[in-house]
Amino acid sequence: MTSKIVVLISGSGSNLQAIIDAVKAGQINGEICAVISNRPDAYGLTRAENAGIDTLVLDHKAFDSREDYDAALMEKIDAFNPDLVVLAGFMRILTPGLVQNYLGRMLNIHPSLLPKYQGLNTHQRALDAKDKEHGVSVHFVTEELDGGPVVLQAKVTIESDDTAQTLAQRVHQQEHIIYPLVVQWFCEKRLTMETDNAVLDGQVLPKQGATI
Secondary structure (H helix, E strand, O other): OOEEEEEEEOOOOHHHHHHHHHHHOOOOOEEEEEEEEOOOOOHHHHHHHHOOOEEEEOOHHHOOOHHHHHHHHHHHHHOOOOOEEEEOOOOOOOOHHHHHHOOOOEEEEEOOOOOOOOOOOHHHHHHHOOOOEEEEEEEEOOOOOOOOOEEEEEEEEOOOOOOHHHHHHHHHHHHHHHHHHHHHHHHOOOEEEEOOEEEEOOEEOOOOOEEO
């Protein structure tokens, strides 16, 4: 049975595009029912429209509080009855109520090798720390910001002449590989979240997830 997916975005939607392409290629046994953005000018909305996917804008500026916004957002998401909610550059800190509503059914991607560098400016922080490697993690969403069980990581070597921009470009390339793969695993019922663990093919994944 095909899984129903709702994707939340705030920006250009390059990870959204990678997932759209994987669905079209038959890699993901799922259907993107809707793309919802909190920003009306997000280019990801155009990507979705070009792919014939329903789009919705729910502008956070029109709401008095985070709780009010998330309550309205839940209503919009639930109208599509999704099996999976994918955060693809959705730049909002979610309220506990929304997170709990989709616990085990919501994925996020974060540009660091979690648990390192939760939050923003991850590429520069990796450079400042003189790390030898950096990367990206796909994880289940919990109430802890960027703190849910990690499913999959991809690593990149930090070169001596790297800047935050060059490092970000290489990390982006890996994002577009691993995010569709994790969505594929979920849609194939191979991936679940049990208590505080990501479980793939019946095996509890290590704290930092699987690695490619």
